[in-house]
Each structure stands twice: as structure tokens, then as C-alpha cells.
Amino acid sequence: EIVPSETFRSLSDTSSAMTHEQGHVYRKPEGPPVALFPSFLDLSEAGCPYMWPFCSQALYYGGVPLTVNVTIMNPTGLKSRILWTRWISNDPNEVVDVSLTPPARFWPWSCGLGVHFRVAKEVEREMVLYG
Secondary structure, three states, rough: OEEEEEEEEEEHHHOOOOOHOOOOEOOOOOOOEEEOOOOOOOOOHOOOOOOHHHOOOOOOOOOOOOEEEEEEEEOOOOOOOOOOOOOOOOOOOOOOOEEEEEEEEEEOOOEEEEEEEEEEOOOOOOOOOOO
């Protein structure tokens, strides 16, 4: 979840018609939503040439993890931060371990998110995974 720093405003920034108990209000960000570029990662042969050289490299158990940078663009605020990240996999065998390295903060309006792919356990044949 990405929360712009400007999301919480003090009473002095809000309407004078508010009561003292409403000292801090949540302001829903306006404008376009947060976007990722690229919006998806296709590391198969179909993803070439855009994802080259990543699509031409195989992942092996015990090998060096593959790291891809994804740009996060947040037009709702100048400064923001990522509160938490998680990867939801549809791989029932959990063959590939995917980890994310978020930045400490966005500034200005964008940042890079590290996506790391590692083969978690030994497999006996070549596999194509989706997630």
C-alpha cells in the first residue's frame, strides 16, 4: 500500500467549519492511480526483445538470483512511502522464490522496486512458471 505524505492534513489546512475533535482528517488521493512500468514481466521467449537479456537467461538452483527493476510512478503525491509488500504466487510447488526490495521513500513522484527471482529448490526438468 502506498501512502502519500500529503494524505494526512492538520486542522489548520482544512475548512474552519470543522470541530476541534476532527483535528486530523484522511484525504483520499485524487487523480490517476499508482502505475508500474513495465506493468508486467514476461521473461519467456515471447517477451523478447523487450525484456532482453533477462528472457535469454535461464534460472538454476544454486545460481545467482535474477534482479529486475520496476519503476513505480505515483502521481498522487510528491513524497510517498511503501508500507508493505508481498508476492502472491500461483505456483503450487513453490519452485521460484520471489522477493521484493522497496525503497525507503519515493521522491519525486517515482521510485524503483527491486524484484528478485531465485530457484528455491532443485527440479529435474525445465519448467515455465506464471505468477
